[in-house]
Amino acid sequence: MIVIKQINFRIPMEMDSQIEELSEKFGLSRSEIIRQALTLYFKIIGDLDKLTNIRELSKEEIQITQENIRDVHFINLDSFNISIVISNSSSGGIGPKIHDQVSVDGEVVGSIIARTALIKMLSISAEPTTVLLNFSNEMEETGRNIIQGVNTECKKIGINNVVVGHSEENIKTCQTGVSITAIGLLETNQLIQPEIKKGDKVFCIGHPSVGEDILNMKLPQIEDIKLLQKNKSIKKIIPVGHPGIKKEINNHLSNTELTIQWKNTDIDLNLSAGPTSAVIAITKPKLKQKQIEKRSRIPITEIGKVK
The missing domain is CATH 3.90.650.10 (PurM-like C-terminal domain)
Known part of the structure; x- marks a missing residue:
């Protein structure tokens, strides 16, 4: 059983506006937006501390660049040779709903979509740490079955942090829709791969x-x-x-x-x-x-x- 504790803290007005924007965009409460942000922060910083001393970080020292390689996004913390890596995938019209074009159990949908996002990340030697999941369907029972499939794939590489965001509880849906985002870490110098040459x-x-x-x-x-x-x-x-x-x-x-x-x-x-x-x-x-x-x-x- 998870024990919930209420806390109060101050944040800049700009950050407050960002929370409000995300709340409206994803249909989540402000508290849920903050909770998920902290969950991701603790996970990323926990893994980051394995590679560098978090106590040595200061805002002035951090140099950040961003780039895309195919459909994988990199946020490079250049000062510390660390990259936050983001990959994603989505699926529509495939699942257990009455008007899905491909009829298949929700657990299969979850397994396939999770392995797609994770393979994109593993193919560049990044280490996935967190998965975020959003549905265009109700949580019970479509969402629950998809989550089971996602968890099956995540457990293969030791990911225990699957963050479930939005589900559609207001409108009855007749097709399955789901999106997934994987977040991971990579030592930036690992982006440099062997040169492709004639004869390969x-x-x-x-x-x-x-x-x-x-x-x-x-x-x-x-x-x-x-x-x-x-x-x-x-x-x-x-x-x-x-x-x-x-x-x-x-x-x-x-x-x-x-x-x-x-x-x-x-x-x-x-x-x-x-x-x-x-x-x-x-x-x-x-x-x-x-x-x-x-x-x-x-x-x-x-x-x-x-x-």
């Missing part, structure tokens, strides 16, 4: 699929990404979303003169990979497919090489 190989892990097809496919799991990260011959891991494999790689190489020589395979390079139903691995030239298969439980296909 390109592998597809999993198989691009979308809609009902994903229910019958072996999807890349959190465990698969963690195992791939341990292979020093893998230079880059790129989760594939709705743009498809070809666009994802072309976007990644857009600032270089490199291109891909594609192999003739049964992989559809243009098909949406939905909720990360496929992951790209760019590797050193000498790495063989069998060496990757030892660390994966899902289909792997060599689809090209860098030229």
Whole structure:
């Protein structure tokens, strides 16, 4: 049983306006906004203190920059070589509601959407610490089932802090809608990854699929990404979303003169990979497919090489 204690404190007027804005935006009370903000703060500072002494921080010393890499956002605390990493995902029309286009249990929806957001973060070697969840449906029973699926994925990497924000309790809904945000930490120098060069190989892990097809496919799991990260011959891991494999790689190489020589395979390079139903691995030239298969439980296909 959680014991609630009332406290009073003073805050700047600007912060008070921000709390009010968030309260109106998400339909939460001011107290709930403050409670969730403190929950996130304590979690982030707790992990931050493992890497630097929080008592040494001062407002004047902190230098902050921000950047996006694909759809992952970084808030870089440059003075301390720490980045707060934010990734997200959403789902609509998939679930147990009467007008959902893909009919599936809410727990499955939660599991799939959680692994999508977490894989984005794990693929860049960040450490997820907190997950935030919002629904466009009622908490009972749709929300509860989705939370179960999210918790299943979070427990795989030791995340116990799942913050549930807004649910729709005023309007009866006929389709499932959910959004998820993952927050984590990364030592900023880990953003510097090995340079991609001519001759590097390109592998597809999993198989691009979308809609009902994903229910019958072996999807890349959190465990698969963690195992791939341990292979020093893998230079880059790129989760594939709705743009498809070809666009994802072309976007990644857009600032270089490199291109891909594609192999003739049964992989559809243009098909949406939905909720990360496929992951790209760019590797050193000498790495063989069998060496990757030892660390994966899902289909792997060599689809090209860098030229």
